[in-house]
Amino acid sequence: MPSLIDVQHLGKSYNLGETTVHALRDVSLQIERGSFVAVMGPSGSGKSTFVNLLGCLDRPTSGRYLLDGFPVEDLDRDQLAEIRNRKVGFIFQNFSLLARTSALENVELPLLYADHDVPDAEERARNALASVGLAGRELSQPSQLSGGQQQRVAIARALVNNPEILLADEPTGQLDSRTSDEIMKIFQELNRVRGITIILITHSDEIAAYANHIIRFRDGQVVSNEPVVHPAYAGAQMRFVPSAVKVLQ
């Protein structure tokens, strides 16, 4: 079985008039199904570019990207949109919920864009909300929810299509430490119980400690790619999780 994510010599550069900015240079690595990866690095190190590429929001300028064994680097806009819809769930720092729209409708959103009609869309959205502990808040609008609750709505939205990968870009960046722990607990459960692969960008070592693997970027390249020997576990015993990530070199 191929790795869920397999990138080879991945590069992304932007042409800014005279100069060319290399946001990502020659990154090769694999991420196995069921991993929980924290991506770290200073601003401008290429970590966001990397995660955007993994999420099929963008196309690489060089290299290969096999998602689930399937090359995606040459797909067009709409094909990429379909892959995002089916395989990827996004979680953003600022939650990115639609204002004046109920939690339920926010969670249903990806189902509206599925390539076939989803007859049980509402039920699936309710279940997703319940799975993040928001049963009963279906009709609340984002402005009526706390930051942590909003992020949980966003997680439910990311989950509603049963994606293989969750991509989270600093999901706790706007939350206090207690709420952050709550959110991380949800991530950890999704990873351990449901086996969803999670790739999470963070600046915080505390957050990264929940992951079982940490990839560090600097200047568009991977500088370290190491398993976390004892991932932090909210409220339970620590246990060793064998690394699911291998460096190619």
Next chain:
Amino acid sequence: MKRLLSAVRIALRALKVNKVRSSLTMLGIVIGVAAVIATVAVGSGATQRVQQQIASIGSNLVMIIPGSLTSSGLHMGTGNAITLSETDARELMAQCPEISVAAPVVRGGAQVVYGDSNWGTIIMGTTPAYLTIRDLFVSKGAGFSDRDVDSANKVAVLGQTVVDNLFGSVDPIGKSIRIKHVPFTVVGVLERKGQSPTGQDQDDNILMPISTAKRKVIGSRSANGDAVNSILVQATNMSQIETAQDEARALLRQRHHLQPAEDDDFSIRNMQEVFAAQETSSRVMSLMLAAVASVSLIVGGIGIMNIMLVSVRERTREIGLRQAVGAKTRDILTQFLVEAITLSIAGGAVGIVVGITASAIVSRLANWQTVIGVGSVLLAVLFSALVGVAFGYYPARKAAYLDPIEALRYE
């Protein structure tokens, strides 16, 4: 289908959130559509009025009047010569296949007296065929008959204006009136016809047998007692008017012994020609009005485009998010197009109501005839939807082709 429904729902929600902005945007379309509907209504009202006036003159009517009198190289005005006769009228009817009826007419002014009222009016001496040709109907009593013509009976059929002035509320049928001291019996009253297109009162006249008119009222205009002022001819149908005219011309030239080089000593007029010009001008006028009105529709469309561009910019992050969760180019395009079309169609609907109200007000206040056609309403709806698509497309396309990463990052 579900996608479209949800696109409509999304669009409606976005419009509802910005109520003031949406209604101001719609206002442009409202004014445009209302203006188009109102001007077309006024324009087609005017056209219809002209058509009704033409019909009131009599359908398929061809008028033959004597030509100009030429004496010693001096051309007098048309109609001065005495070249037409009752026999001409009879022959026209008998010999021309495309002429169904012909009526000779003599006319003259006279003072009419009933009791102690009197009224100056026009006396028309003619035959019963005149009623057919002019589409005249007798509303009370009866018209005179061919026998009245043959025996020159002193009977008269009055126009409404004459009845109003001489009799007031008294029933005129059977009463005796005096025209130039000759007593006449009123046998009928004509149905009211109203003004002619040239503004003449078509009800201010008295019809009587041509024979009686010549002997008792107007007098023969020449030694030839057969002479008439004009002959009215009815073609068998509208499309045969030209043929009927040609036949009449050929027959009259032959009867008047005119050499091929000689001019006609009569002239033939077709009422339609006269009013066709009037109809054309009113059509052109309403077309121009509609054109001006549609300019305001286009301005309204630009308003929609402007607002849609603002809306796309404001909602860049939302668009990015939708793209991230799987919205395709087509989905975003549909969403914003539906929004633009909703704006323009809603504006169009309000505009139709305003336009119909406005034309009702115009027709009441200015006493103009207005006609609201189903066609113009449909056109307005179609046009406003078209404006929505045309001016909504560019902003929608712009939204659909946003780069998802830049859109998500947009502040």
